[in-house]
Amino acid sequence: MAGPLQSEVLLPEQIADLLGLEGALGAAVGALIGAFIVGNVMLAFTGVAGPWAKRKITAAFTDRIAVNRIGPFGLFIIVADSVRLLSKELIIPDGADRPSYDLAPLILPASAMLGFAVIPMGSLGPFNIQLADPEAGLALVFAFASIASVSLVMGGYASNNKYSLMGGLRAVAQNIAYEIPLIVTAMSVVVFAGTLQMSEIVAVQSQTLISLGGVSIPAWFAFVNPFAFVLFLVANMAEIGRNPFDIPEAPTEIVAGYQTEYSSVYFVLFYLGEFLHVFLGGAVMATIFLGGPAGPVLPGFVWFVIKIWAFFLFTQWCRSALPRVRIDQLIEIGWKGMLVLSFANLVLTAIIVGVIA
Template sequence: MIPAVTLPEQFVEWFGLDPANPIAVFAMGLLAAAGVASFVLAQTALAGPWAKRKITAKFTDRISVNQHGPWGIFIIVADSIRLLSKELIIPEGADRPAYDLAPLVLAGSALLGFAVIPLGSGIQVADPEIGLVYVFAVSSIASLGLLMAGYASNNKYSFLGGLRAVAQNIAYEIPLVLTGVSVVLFTGTLQLSAIVEAQQQTLVQLGPIAIPMWFGLLNPFAFAIFFAANLAEVGRNPFDIPEAPTELVGGYQTEYGSVYFVLFYLGEFIHIFLGGAIIATLFLGGPAGPGPEILGLFWFTLKIWAVFLVTQWARSAVPRVRIDQLIDFGWKRLLVLAFANFVVTAVAVGVLA
């Protein structure tokens, strides 16, 4: 069970500070936020330059990075130096304020989402009563960053990529939110720690084995819809239309290089891990798992990496579809299925209650 106390409150207690002192609470909040951000950035640094290549190579029967340190792990350092040392070239006619802010908006919006995610036993920066609304709201800011990048680059391919990103995100964010709200019907709360706690109950007892009441097991239909919509939100095949290298060169990020490209690349993977964190929280019991509560962070990390593995499988195995097919599927099929799931869930909860 997730304790009601948050990470900043624990820090205040550990350091012997006055919980009524707003400066002390604010400082401990910054410390907790920095710790969670460091954890997330470490995961994405491992996933982007190294794990992504290793996983893709396994799926496509190729040899991956193996020349930089054990198992090629030092490719992370090599890629960082290579990309950060490149010259930052600004396209002529670019809208500088929007051009400069777009990568920060993309990466920052995903990091903000982790502020309310319960990562483990008491490892949560904040636990507001509207936690689910907050995480959906801040993650959707990424669409603004993609549109800013496409518009500000003064490049028609970038602009088309930005427009595609907005069209795709709108089409799939509604089914994503609707399916997430269907979980709220079971729990009666938007507070993420309470949603995790509700999944600690036993669904089925098979002798000595207790199957937990994870909402992914209780309602696998909703889980499948949410997973598909999440793939679209993070831009993994067959939903990588905003970049579409064979059509749009690189889409919204065509004109970005050096540190700006690093921020875009980092933001993309932070959003993938945020999507995995939301899936783990809503459908897979959050940090719950066998053993003591102290292992919560381990189990949570394992779950988000499992989601990451599936997204990389989709990237390697699923072909890209046309933009009209993608939008058609989102509005005419997935949205209908999400509404149907919402209605059936509401009826089922009403009958069982």
């Protein structure tokens, strides 16, 4: 473990200091620049993930090569695809409910971007990459992430398409069914950590759980409570709508669900939003179960990136290998299985923590 992971000073203040600005102006400029940097880094990840990494990973799982013609390892396909997608015609169906049809693709990526504001992404050189560290950080992340459902319903309803409508309805049913177990499971971590503040949750996990022959295993909550980790992982997959829970889109059943009618830029925004949500899901998992940006040798930010990409890889693995469950089965798993298990987990954790402490 390389020293204290978190310095007290957050990224916006550091930027303000660097620019020699003080007071409200410094806070505003620092926050804007900081948010710009973090937002762009995350968007760059999705830019790499969508047109390139996703194809390469799926190809590796399915015995193919995928993009390899344009640039090294086909990387320039990102540029080609961006041009292609942005230059397509933006088709707006007859009878679309205009303001909400246009707003839906904006809300989805925005909700995910908001979530990244409170994620501690570790240090890189002198900088401590975290935009804000409110005391209710964890609650805020879930609040931001769940705005996504609003976007899906808006898009599904406003498209004036029955497939879209079904996709929107499925999204709501699914998000309600899985958000509760998701948050209840996260609460078991809060019971352990005794705080909702993200940096504190990370700090608690840096303690040593057990020492094996000189190698100290940190008290990551995934090690402390693997059961909660698995529950959270499954609920998270459903929350972000990845296989085997990609019910709101379900390409072979309801064409593309809520995004059936979206094209061109709107389609890109939806896709960006989805990938951002995958990364946000990964970031939340990393923060509350995998010690946040903790890890040996490499800087914290690098570990953070490795962890969220590992989660992305996991979603792609599931996509290649797992059948999709049916909508009624999904709801059943959510309400009858996950909810019960997550409450059992919470109660048990509370009892154990209460007895030990």
